[in-house]
Amino acid sequence: MIKKITMGFLIICVALAFASSVSFAKKAKYVEEAVSGGGSISGVVTLKGNPPPPIMEDLSKGKNKEFCMTHPEAKGNIRPRHKVVAPGGKLTDTVVFIEKIEKGKAWDTKTINFDFRTCDIFPKMIIVRKTPKGVKKGLFTITNKDEEILHNPHGYSVAGASRKTLFNKPLPSQGDIADVTRNFKRFKQKKDKHFFLQCDQHNYMEADGRIVWNPYYSISGKDGSFKIDNIPAGKYKVTAWHPYVGEVTKEVTVADGADAKQNYELAAK
Known part of the structure; x- marks a missing residue:
């Protein structure tokens, strides 16, 4: 009888602890606060290999074809559509972001x-x-x-x-x-x-x-460059992500008032 009571008590304690941890996890949110002497992360995202060829869209098969053919890249009824843009191997429109950070600068x-x-x-x-x-x-x-x-x-x-x-x-x-x-x-x-x-x-x-x-993110420009600023000093997992190439995560250490250089290379599919 005593064993059953003890076991039942332990089960209840474990259940309560689990419920508490789940509740805390749900409530955990990013907190905006002033950052003093923040650092930054900057670099360049490059593409290893060649980007896929553009999709040659035949506008004559769609709606409003006459108007859509006025697109600046269209030649006649054909318009190239690029899913991956990497002039000179510099990968454009890659999102570089800190995976987890509890507090820091305000959202835009x-x-x-x-x-x-x-x-x-x-x-x-x-x-x-x-x-x-x-x-x-x-x-x-x-x-x-x-x-x-x-x-x-x-x-x-x-x-x-x-x-x-x-x-x-x-x-x-x-x-x-x-x-x-x-x-x-x-x-x-x-x-x-x-x-x-x-x-x-x-x-x-x-x-x-x-x-x-x-709010710690940046989108790479036409030259593949990015910069994330106003970061509290610390060690972070920072990911470079492109929807049609993939992602790479690296650990980056940021010091007060300093710029941490970190480049990324994503492999073409």
Whole structure:
């Protein structure tokens, strides 16, 4: 009898401890605070090997073909669509970010906007975050810039071959704006990484984003360069990620007021 009571008590204690740890994990959030003497991480992302050839899109087979052929890269009815851009081996639109950091600089609260323009989407890569509680609009918008062209932005969270719809909002007229801030409240940290945007009317219109959980990130430019600033001193796991190439993670030590140099090389698929 005593053994049964003791065993039952132990089971209850373990269950309570587990529930407490799960509750704490759910409540753990990034905390914004002033950073004194912060350092930085900078470098260049390169591509090992050759990027895949562009997809040669035949615009004559789609909707609004006459207008879509005015795209600056189109030659006749053919428009090259690049999934990986690496001039001179410098990988563009790679997101470099700190994996885990509990506190530090404030998030950037400027509106991130996608332009649907000349049957294309700009920019090609953005950073996406889970919408904070109490915020209903103003963080993420999509604008139709094309006159008399119906666009239908369709946003997804992508994991491998699986796609989860986040929003699907038709923009029938030039100047129409869809605010999708509310739709980004659904992200789960362990599940959501890759944001993908496509036009349902013109499915060759595409753009991507990386879902992050702290404001320490950078997107590599045309020369492959990146810089993350205002970082508290410490040792961090820093990942370079490209949706169509892959990712590499390295451990980087940041000192007060110093710039830590770290380059990345991602292998072409």
